[in-house]
Amino acid sequence: MQKVIESTDISKAFGSTKALNDITFSVDESEIFGLIGPDGAGKTTLFRIIATLLRPDNGEMKVLGQDCITGFKELRRNIGYMPGRFSLYQDLTVEENLNFYATVFGTTVKENYDLISDIYSHIEPFKKRLTGKLSGGMKQKLALSCALIHKPKLLILDEPTTGVDAVSRYEFWAMLAKLRQHNITIIVSTPYMDEAMRCDRVALIQNGLILSVAPPQKIRDGFSRKLFMIKASEKYKLIIALRKYPGTVTAYPFGDSVHVTFSDDRIDESLFRFLSEEGLSNVTAGETEAGIEDRFLELMEKGATA
Amino acid sequence: MKRFLGFVKKEFLHIFRDYRTLFIIFGIPVAQILIFGFAISTDVKNAGVAFLDLSKDETTQKLTDKIISSGFFKRTENLTSYSEIEDIFRKGKTKEVIIFEKNFGKKLQNEGKASMSLIADGSEPNTATLITNYTMAIVSDFNTDISGFKANNPMLIQPEVKMFYNPELKSQHMFVPGVITMILILICALMTSVTITREKELGTMEVLLVSPLRPIQIILGKVVPYFLLSFINVILILVLSWLVFGLSVKGSIILLLAESMLYIMLSLSVGILISTVSNSMQQAIFISLVGMMLPTILLSGFIYPIENMDKAYDLISYMLPPRYFITIIKSIMIKGTGFLYVWKETLVLISMTILFIVMSVRKFKIRLE
Numbered sequence: 104m105q106k107v108i109e110s111t112d113i114s115k116a117f118g119s120t121k122a123l124n125d126i127t128f129s130v131d132e133s134e135i136f137g138l139i140g141p142d143g144a145g146k147t148t149l150f151r152i153i154a155t156l157l158r159p160d161n162g163e164m165k166v167l168g169q170d171c172i173t174g175f176k177e178l179r180r181n182i183g184y185m186p187g188r189f190s191l192y193q194d195l196t197v198e199e200n201l202n203f204y205a206t207v208f209g210t211t212v213k214e215n216y217d218l219i220s221d222i223y224s225h226i227e228p229f230k231k232r233l234t235g236k237l238s239g240g241m242k243q244k245l246a247l248s249c250a251l252i253h254k255p256k257l258l259i260l261d262e263p264t265t266g267v268d269a270v271s272r273y274e275f276w277a278m279l280a281k282l283r284q285h286n287i288t289i290i291v292s293t294p295y296m297d298e299a300m301r302c303d304r305v306a307l308i309q310n311g312l313i314l315s316v317a318p319p320q321k322i323r324d325g326f327s328r329k330l331f332m333i334k335a336s337e338k339y340k341l342i343i344a345l346r347k348y349p350g351t352v353t354a355y356p357f358g359d360s361v362h363v364t365f366s367d368d369r370i371d372e373s374l375f376r377f378l379s380e381e382g383l384s385n386v387t388a389g390e391t392e393a394g395i396e397d398r399f400l401e402l403m404e405k406g407a408t409a
Numbered sequence: 410m411k412r413f414l415g416f417v418k419k420e421f422l423h424i425f426r427d428y429r430t431l432f433i434i435f436g437i438p439v440a441q442i443l444i445f446g447f448a449i450s451t452d453v454k455n456a457g458v459a460f461l462d463l464s465k466d467e468t469t470q471k472l473t474d475k476i477i478s479s480g481f482f483k484r485t486e487n488l489t490s491y492s493e494i495e496d497i498f499r500k501g502k503t504k505e506v507i508i509f510e511k512n513f514g515k516k517l518q519n520e521g522k523a524s525m526s527l528i529a530d531g532s533e534p535n536t537a538t539l540i541t542n543y544t545m546a547i548v549s550d551f552n553t554d555i556s557g558f559k560a561n562n563p564m565l566i567q568p569e570v571k572m573f574y575n576p577e578l579k580s581q582h583m584f585v586p587g588v589i590t591m592i593l594i595l596i597c598a599l600m601t602s603v604t605i606t607r608e609k610e611l612g613t614m615e616v617l618l619v620s621p622l623r624p625i626q627i628i629l630g631k632v633v634p635y636f637l638l639s640f641i642n643v644i645l646i647l648v649l650s651w652l653v654f655g656l657s658v659k660g661s662i663i664l665l666l667a668e669s670m671l672y673i674m675l676s677l678s679v680g681i682l683i684s685t686v687s688n689s690m691q692q693a694i695f696i697s698l699v700g701m702m703l704p705t706i707l708l709s710g711f712i713y714p715i716e717n718m719d720k721a722y723d724l725i726s727y728m729l730p731p732r733y734f735i736t737i738i739k740s741i742m743i744k745g746t747g748f749l750y751v752w753k754e755t756l757v758l759i760s761m762t763i764l765f766i767v768m769s770v771r772k773f774k775i776r777l778e
Contacts, residue, residue, distance in 0.1 A: 151777060154619050155619065155776070156615060156618060156619060156776050156777045157776060157777055157778055158776060158778065175775070176621075179618075179619055179620060179621055180621050182619065184615070184616060184619040186612055186615045186616065188611075188612040188615075189612070190611060190612035190613045190615060190616050191613070192419070192423070192611075192613060193611075194422075194423060194426045194427060195419065195422055195423075195426075199419070199422060202415075203415060203416075203418075203419045204616075204620075206411060206412055206414075206415030206416075207412050207415060207416065207617070207620045207621070207622055208412075208620060208621060209411070209412060209621065249616075
């Protein structure tokens with residue numbers, strides 16, 4: 104299968120800060136590729152290089168078979184880019200924004216309506232409304248419609264669901280899944296771990312380094328230890344106590360519980376004794392399945408100690 | 410081409426949807442023309458004048474009538490003694506007191522000369538100077554009238570002062586070209602630089618860059634609406650100054666409009682250049698106002714004559730486009746000269762325009778860095 108994105112040893116620095124460090128990965132055709140990582144990991148920089156907006160210092164970036172530097176003119180016809188910041192014209196109406204982007208890309212709304220109809224139908228009743236007066240979820244849907252209107256082969260979405268409510272986020276991902284049938288490759292970044300499960304493959308990125316690239320299920324399975332979920336009435340105190348406990352390897356908060364790993368991969372009586380000595384009550388513990396977030400934290404930990 | 414038109418259409422939507430932009434484009438020129446025309450007028454019109462006639466003979470009566478009938482003055486009061494002078498100035502309506510000495514007419518006839526005093530309200534120095542100059546002009550005119558009868562009397566003849574190009578000393582003649590020059594720089598440079606940096610600030614420039622639009626299309630798309638609006642503005646200012654102040658263009662209107670178009674292009678290219686070097690709207694506004702507006706007002710000869718400037722400022726003003734345009738527009742509007750007299754200035758403006766356009770297209774970033 105043809106590779107849509109081929110990144111080889113891409114590095115980029117801003118002054119003395121290294122934003123990206125020898126990034127190598129590839130994205131297949133019609134794949135939803137997720138880039139998961141905290142703020143400041145380098146996601147936006149990487150996306151801007153793919154979108155021909157930045158030049159890498161080192162390495163080679165090939166998108167749709169074109170080099171990102173020399174082939175930028177051809178590339179710009181075939182990619183749809185949705186920046187992290189909401190970037191539509193707030194003083195134009197929904198319809199005017201969509202028409203503008205259609206004209207700029209040399210097409211019409213009519214021509215590609217079937218592609219965006221699923222998404223646009225949600226906001227079409229408000230097409231005469233000024234974009235600045237839309238809700239966050241509707242703005243994102245409009246931005247996605249605008250990025251899709253010229254039927255790009257590659258869709259680049261930089262944190263499209265940040266600041267959007269849970270229902271809209273769910274709908275948004277359902278739409279992305281549907282776009283697959285139109286042969287559109289999607290590369291999307293998100294700080295939300297739960298969204299990673301909806302991608303075909305994800306790359307975990309941290310401090311400009313890619314920690315792991317695999318299908319989300321595999322990333323989860325890569326978790327190297329047994330994971331335990333421990334609850335107590337005072338969560339914060341529990342974390343501190345667990346981190347003090349000599350057998351603990353890691354202890355991270357997770358919802359209303361704490362995810363813990365131990366050097367001997369089991370819970371014994373001494374732990375409960377230790378915790379009650381620390382003044383914690385109602386302690387419950389059990390084994391649990393690792394999520395992608397747990398694996399990510401584990402990889403980060405390894406990266407930090409390595 | 411369709412892409413380009415779509416872009417232009419979008420720009421017009423931005424302008425018409427933002428009433429502040431519209432106000433800046435059309436409200437400010439009208440306001441400035443009216444403010445400069447009426448409030449800051451340096452003309453003398455119906456200035457209050459009081460007479461202290463200690464002679465009360467035929468000659469003083471004639472001279473008084475001549476002064477009043479000139480249209481520049483309005484008699485406020487007739488005084489009877491010197492002690493009243495201070496009081497009448499305090500009241501504020503009187504700007505000048507004219508005093509004829511005793512036996513004015515007789516002295517003039519017998520001795521060939523007579524004295525009169527002009528006392529002006531010095532708290533407004535400019536008005537005072539103007540009023541006394543006007544009065545003196547009328548008196549000297551009066552002298553000539555009499556000397557026509559008694560041509561052998563040399564004492565009465567005084568040099569005649571006549572203004573070229575602005576015989577009535579109308580200040581509108583001076584400021585309308587200045588306002589056009591300033592307004593065009595303001596709208597073109599400020600508005601284009603702001604509209605381009607606004608796209609950068611909002612992040613929409615990122616999307617525009619990742620579109621098949623070429624830099625020249627983005628730049629021209631930004632420029633075309635403001636070019637049209639500025640051109641309408643020039644016509645608006647000319648019509649307004651004609652209707653309100655009766656100021657007509659002496660030279661060729663077509664030449665004037667063509668020169669204006671050139672200057673608009675120049676100002677727009679300055680605006681684009683500003684936008685390529687600034688990253689925020691505030692920065693763009695600052696550069697436009699401090700870098701373009703102030704020098705235009707102070708150094709281009711709009712308010713202060715270049716001839717009176719220090720050598721250093723004079724040299725700076727050579728680098729400012731408004732200087733050349735003011736020269737051109739004054740020549741065409743007031744002197745009525747043709748292209749042959751302004752071709753040098755025109756050539757300077759053309760080369761500056763080309764320079765700025767080349768610089769901005771080269772500096773326009775096709776990427777984010």
